[in-house]
Amino acid sequence: xxxxxxxxxxxxxxxxxxxxxxxxxxxxxxxxxxxxxxxxxxxxxxxxxxxxxxxxxxxxxxxxxxxxxxxxxxxxxxxxxxxxxxxxxxxxxxxxxxxxxxxxxxxxxxxxxxxxxxxxxxxxxxxxxxxxxxxxxxxxxxxxxxxxxxxxxxxxxxxxxxxxxxxxxxxxxxxxxxxxxxxxxxxxxxxxxxxxxxxxxxxxxxxxxxxxxxxxxxxxxxxxxxxxxxxxxxxxxxxxxxxxxxxxxxxxxxxxxxxxxxxxxxxxxxxxxxxxxxxxxxxxxxxxxxxxxxxxxxxxxxxxx
Amino acid sequence: xxxxxxxxxxxxxxxxxxxxxxxxxxxxxxxxxxxxxxxxxxxxxxxxxxxxxxxxxxxxxxxxxxxxxxxxxxxxxxxxxxxxxxxxxxxxxxxxxxxxxxxxxxxxxxxxxxxxxxxxxxxxxxxxxxxxxxxxxxxxxxxxxxxxxxxxxxxxxxxxxxxxxxxxxxxxxxxxxxxxxxxxxxxxxxxxxxxxxxxxxxxxxxxxxxxxxxxxxxxxxxxxxxxxxxxxxxxxxxxxxxxxxxxxxxxxxxxxxxxxxxxxxxxxxxxxxxxxxxxxxxxxxxxxxxxxxxx
Numbered sequence: 001x002x003x004x005x006x007x008x009x010x011x012x013x014x015x016x017x018x019x020x021x022x023x024x025x026x027x028x029x030x031x032x033x034x035x036x037x038x039x040x041x042x043x044x045x046x047x048x049x050x051x052x053x054x055x056x057x058x059x060x061x062x063x064x065x066x067x068x069x070x071x072x073x074x075x076x077x078x079x080x081x082x083x084x085x086x087x088x089x090x091x092x093x094x095x096x097x098x099x100x101x102x103x104x105x106x107x108x109x110x111x112x113x114x115x116x117x118x119x120x121x122x123x124x125x126x127x128x129x130x131x132x133x134x135x136x137x138x139x140x141x142x143x144x145x146x147x148x149x150x151x152x153x154x155x156x157x158x159x160x161x162x163x164x165x166x167x168x169x170x171x172x173x174x175x176x177x178x179x180x181x182x183x184x185x186x187x188x189x190x191x192x193x194x195x196x197x198x199x200x201x202x203x204x205x206x207x208x209x210x211x212x213x214x215x216x217x218x219x220x221x222x223x224x225x226x227x228x229x230x231x232x233x234x235x236x237x238x239x240x241x242x243x244x245x246x247x248x249x250x251x252x253x254x255x256x257x258x259x260x261x262x263x264x265x266x267x268x269x270x271x272x273x274x275x276x277x278x279x280x281x282x283x284x285x286x287x288x289x290x291x292x293x294x295x296x297x298x299x300x301x302x303x304x305x
Numbered sequence: 306x307x308x309x310x311x312x313x314x315x316x317x318x319x320x321x322x323x324x325x326x327x328x329x330x331x332x333x334x335x336x337x338x339x340x341x342x343x344x345x346x347x348x349x350x351x352x353x354x355x356x357x358x359x360x361x362x363x364x365x366x367x368x369x370x371x372x373x374x375x376x377x378x379x380x381x382x383x384x385x386x387x388x389x390x391x392x393x394x395x396x397x398x399x400x401x402x403x404x405x406x407x408x409x410x411x412x413x414x415x416x417x418x419x420x421x422x423x424x425x426x427x428x429x430x431x432x433x434x435x436x437x438x439x440x441x442x443x444x445x446x447x448x449x450x451x452x453x454x455x456x457x458x459x460x461x462x463x464x465x466x467x468x469x470x471x472x473x474x475x476x477x478x479x480x481x482x483x484x485x486x487x488x489x490x491x492x493x494x495x496x497x498x499x500x501x502x503x504x505x506x507x508x509x510x511x512x513x514x515x516x517x518x519x520x521x522x523x524x525x526x527x528x529x530x531x532x533x534x535x536x537x538x539x540x541x542x543x544x545x546x547x548x549x550x551x552x553x554x555x556x557x558x559x560x561x562x563x564x565x566x567x568x569x570x571x572x573x574x575x576x577x578x579x580x581x582x583x584x585x586x587x588x589x590x591x592x593x594x595x596x597x598x599x600x
Contacts, residue, residue, distance in 0.1 A: 022405040023408065026401045026402075030413055033394055036466055037470070044431035048428060108322065113319075119325070125330065126332070130530045130546040130550075133336075133546055134336070136549070136552070140564055146348055148353045180329070248553050251557040269430035
């Protein structure tokens with residue numbers, strides 16, 4: 001072990017015993033933490049790969065090995081595929097509007113007015129409150145009888161809408177809530193990116209007689225590529241696992257038309273103890289998420305050239 | 306001419322931003338007002354701003370009665386527990402990884418990076434299974450069968466510690482790079498022990514970074530309603546945001562709906578993170594900036 005240790009120049013002088021002492025201390029600090037974390041994260045990950053190939057109700061006895069049966073059920077019937085597809089399209093709508101609107105908000109905040117700080121704070125506030133504490137407002141407003149929104153529509157002479165019976169409107173409100181809550185941090189990250197662009201680039205462009213949209217097209221957008229990559233990449237991973245907003249706002253209704261795969265995983269696993277099937281769905285959704293992330297990652301790397 | 310034009314632009318900007326600000330704050334105002342209503346009134350208000358017909362404080366006061374205060378106390382303890390522990394881990398592990406040379410350092414570092422990319426869907430259900438099968442807990446035998454493990458056990462508020470916390474180790478390592486070794490070396494020559502050096506020298510120097518870690522951990526722990534929601538059914542052993550989650554989930558089911566109680570509880574659950582954000586904004590913004598832009 002002594003021979004394989006690599007020592008930086010500064011430490012070498014003082015001899016190997018010191019290096020050994022440092023290594024021992026490092027392991028004594030790192031290993032307990034890593035082992036404990038492995039128990040709560042790595043072990044479940046490994047259990048998860050196993051779980052998908054079993055039939056298990058969590059109560060009686062041990063899981064029964066069924067091979068690929070759960071995956072066959074997943075891909076043979078429309079039941080699960082439709083939920084996967086819905087997770088993707090509802091998620092992508094959420095992500096699209098959040099990315100575009102947060103960018104516009106970032107642009108709007110990138111000014112020199114004094115009051116900017118106040119607006120920056122208010123925009124961020126929704127993400128400081130837990131999802132569970134703010135969704136009830138949407139539910140109360142959309143309530144079919146005596147809901148605030150319908151009474152308001154009536155008051156201004158518009159026909160009230162039975163929101164809960166329409167897939168379109170429930171998806172609409174899910175997206176509105178999602179954007180309301182997630183726009184702040186994204187806008188702040190965009191803003192940070194906008195401010196990191198060298199101002200002399202804009203001056204040079206102005207000297208060359210560039211128009212405002214040309215500045216955005218040729219300076220701002222290329223300068224923000226990594227920021228955009230980060231926002232979309234974390235956004236993809238985030239929306240592919242979103243179910244809390246759906247659970248609280250629509251509960252997958254009307255008639256399961258806003259149900260998404262992640263919500264089904266939650267219900268199968270934690271409410272109906274159909275653990276094998278929940279495990280198999282988790283594996284499929286996890287792999288799809290990773291594939292999406294990698295595809296996007298490659299797309300950024302390729303556009304580099 | 307140029308001046309009037311810039312004034313017009315400023316006015317339009319102000320107008321748009323004010324509308325945005327109102328939309329952003331509206332649900333909080335709604336919650337606070339709704340919490341002041343009487344249960345019987347609320348259902349018939351049907352307005353965008355639920356102005357109370359008669360102001361009722363009992364919904365808010367209930368949370369501070371001996372029966373109702375447990376979730377709040379649990380949330381406070383849980384937040385303090387994780388804030389201290391995550392900071393301690395970030396400092397100790399981060400310091401050792403930044404300064405010491407030892408075999409396997411690259412591996413430990415790679416674990417941090419890779420773990421951040423694993424979608425949490427892959428561990429949600431298996432964790433639940435694992436927790437219910439922990440041997441000798443909650444009536445389980447040595448094989449983990451027979452009981453309910455740690456499900457519904459208040460310890461689940463304090464024990465789980467996943468690899469998402471390693472993100473802060475990563476940021477601490479990054480911030481160590483900008484600090485010269487001189488002070489540590491001088492301390493060592495003076496015969497200062499490892500932990501003394503950490504607490505007397507390193508932590509004071511690294512205060513800004515530790516503040517970023519502490520504030521962000523405190524916020525995310527307070528707001529983590531999902532863990533208690535999944536593992537604990539008893540309101541007494543749950544946290545405030547998880548309790549609000551239970552109430553919200555019940556709204557969709559048929560039955561008696563006590564909106565004002567829900568909104569009062571939600572408002573109380575929002576106030577602490579709101580205050581943390583208001584006064585310690587700097588560290589939160591710095592946190593997302595360092596995660597988003599450097600990372």
